[in-house]
Amino acid sequence: xxxxxxxxxxxxxxxxxxxxxxxxxxxxxxxxxxxxxxxxxxxxxxxxxxxxxxxxxxxxxxxxxxxxxxxxxxxxxxxxxxxxxxxxxxxxxxxxxxxxxxxxxxxxxxxxxxxxxxxxxxxxxxxxxxxxxxxxxxxxxxxxxxx
Amino acid sequence: xxxxxxxxxxxxxxxxxxxxxxxxxxxxxxxxxxxxxxxxxxxxxxxxxxxxxxxxxxxxxxxxxxxxxxxxxxxxxxxxxxxxxxxxxxxxxxxxxxxxxxxxxxxxxxxxxxxxxxxxxxxxxxxxxxxxxxxxxxxxxxxxxxxxxxxxxxx
Numbered sequence: 001x002x003x004x005x006x007x008x009x010x011x012x013x014x015x016x017x018x019x020x021x022x023x024x025x026x027x028x029x030x031x032x033x034x035x036x037x038x039x040x041x042x043x044x045x046x047x048x049x050x051x052x053x054x055x056x057x058x059x060x061x062x063x064x065x066x067x068x069x070x071x072x073x074x075x076x077x078x079x080x081x082x083x084x085x086x087x088x089x090x091x092x093x094x095x096x097x098x099x100x101x102x103x104x105x106x107x108x109x110x111x112x113x114x115x116x117x118x119x120x121x122x123x124x125x126x127x128x129x130x131x132x133x134x135x136x137x138x139x140x141x142x143x144x145x146x147x
Numbered sequence: 148x149x150x151x152x153x154x155x156x157x158x159x160x161x162x163x164x165x166x167x168x169x170x171x172x173x174x175x176x177x178x179x180x181x182x183x184x185x186x187x188x189x190x191x192x193x194x195x196x197x198x199x200x201x202x203x204x205x206x207x208x209x210x211x212x213x214x215x216x217x218x219x220x221x222x223x224x225x226x227x228x229x230x231x232x233x234x235x236x237x238x239x240x241x242x243x244x245x246x247x248x249x250x251x252x253x254x255x256x257x258x259x260x261x262x263x264x265x266x267x268x269x270x271x272x273x274x275x276x277x278x279x280x281x282x283x284x285x286x287x288x289x290x291x292x293x294x295x296x297x298x299x300x301x302x
Contacts, residue, residue, distance in 0.1 A: 103278050117259035121169070122281030126251070127293040134289050134296075142285060143169060 001042070001139065001146050002068045005034055005132065006059050007049040008076035014101075014129070021102050025129040037136045045136060053078055053085065060088035067147040068092075072135055074099045079116045089119040095144050097135055100125040149192050150298050153215040154182055154287065155207055156197035157223040165255075170283030173255060181284045182291065189295045201232060208239040217249040217294045219287060240276065249297050250276045251290040257281030 007027070010017060015026035031047035038045035050056055056075065063071050071092060075085050079098070089096055096119065103126030104111035117123050124131050156175065164174050179195045186193040194215070198204050212218050222236060243250050258280050277293060279286040 103276055105278065106276060114259065117257065117280075120257065120259075120281070122257055122279070122286075123259065124279050124282075124289065126277040127279075127289075128297075130293060130296055134293050137292070138282070138285055138289050141288070142282070143171070 001070065001144065002044045002066070003038065003046070003070040003072065003136070003139065004059060004063050004068050005031075005045060005047045005072045005074075005136075006056055007047075007074045008053075008056055008078045009051040011049050011074060011076055012051070023101065023129045030129055030132050033133050034136050037133055041137070041140045043136065043139060053082055056082075057084050057088045060085070060092055063094070064092050068094060069144055069146050070095045070097070070139060072097045072099050072132070073116060073120070074101070075116050079104070080111055080113050082115055086115040086119045089116065094147075095142070096120040096122075098123045098125075099131055099135060101129055101131060102126060149190055150217065150295065151192040151215045152186060152194070152291065152294065153207070153212055153218045154193065154195045155204065155218065155220045156195075157204055157221060158199045158201065159223050160197050160221060161199055163255075167256075167283055170285075173283055178255075178284050178287060182287050185288050185291050189291070191291070191295060205235060205239055208236075209242065212243060212248070215248075216298055217251075218243060219251050219253055219290045219294070221253050221255070221287075244276055249294050251294060252276060252278050253286040253290050254280040255283055255286060 012027055014022055014030070015024055027049060034047055035045050048059055056078065060071065071089070071094065073089070073096065075082060078085055098114070098116045098120040104114070106126070124135055127134055160175055166172050175197060182195055183193055196207060198207065208218070240250060277290060279290050282289060
């Protein structure tokens with residue numbers, strides 16, 4: 001199984017940005033953990049982050065081209081604004097999970113709109129930075145068709 | 148110490164029997180069996196409940212929850228219904244989260260697929276709550292795993 005974990009703007013600041021909300025774990029630690037769990041489960045995990053909307057769209061298109069089985073996407077602030085990411089995800093026929101470290105629906109009202117969720121199969125939010133490893137851990141139990 | 152978990156299922160879930168294109172057949176019994184399997188493996192004491200009675204649901208949430216370390220709730224329509232029951236539900240969850248008790252809202256289907264104008268997850272400012280939607284029976288599984296990790300975190 002091949003998985004892209006795609007992260008949006010400011011996720012590179014994890015560990016230092018408002019740690020009371022996002023936790024003290026750095027993005028490299030999270031990436032390492034996801035890849036380790038993947039190795040144990042026979043899942044090829046590629047972890048990426050960009051602050052640019054177009055680059056995120058490009059990676060989703062790469063996922064289509066490279067026949068990736070699962071996209072886990074934390075579009076961060078673009079979740080609430082990006083129709084381009086919504087459209088790109090709709091073109092990806094594999095399994096799609098929207099992920100957030102905090103629960104956006106418990107926060108400011110401008111975070112209550114999500115353009116990602118209606119284009120995704122599932123949403124996981126508010127489980128902290130551990131949400132990433134919980135999701136990767138679960139993937140092999142789901143009835144996902146592998147290319 | 149053994150963790151105690153309360154899983155609450157709201158109105159209408161008693162006779163749930165759906166065949167999902169992706170997850171196959173899902174019934175309340177199959178959800179309970181799966182939750183029990185995961186909790187047994189993690190040595191969590193599980194109390195799995197369902198009620199169609201609103202008063203009972205709130206009594207479970209606010210009173211009975213005192214005996215538990217964490218709560219998982221599938222509120223069905225409560226989280227987004229525009230009724231007095233919604234305000235009551237929201238207050239109950241807020242009370243729990245302010246007690247620093249891990250609470251996670253779960254839904255079998257992705258509630259956003261029905262249009263985000265119609266369905267919304269619960270909005271509780273100041274609270275802290277996990278949210279999982281669209282993983283079928285596994286919405287419960289990931290919530291149990293996350294709660295177990297949170298309750299047993301070595302700092």
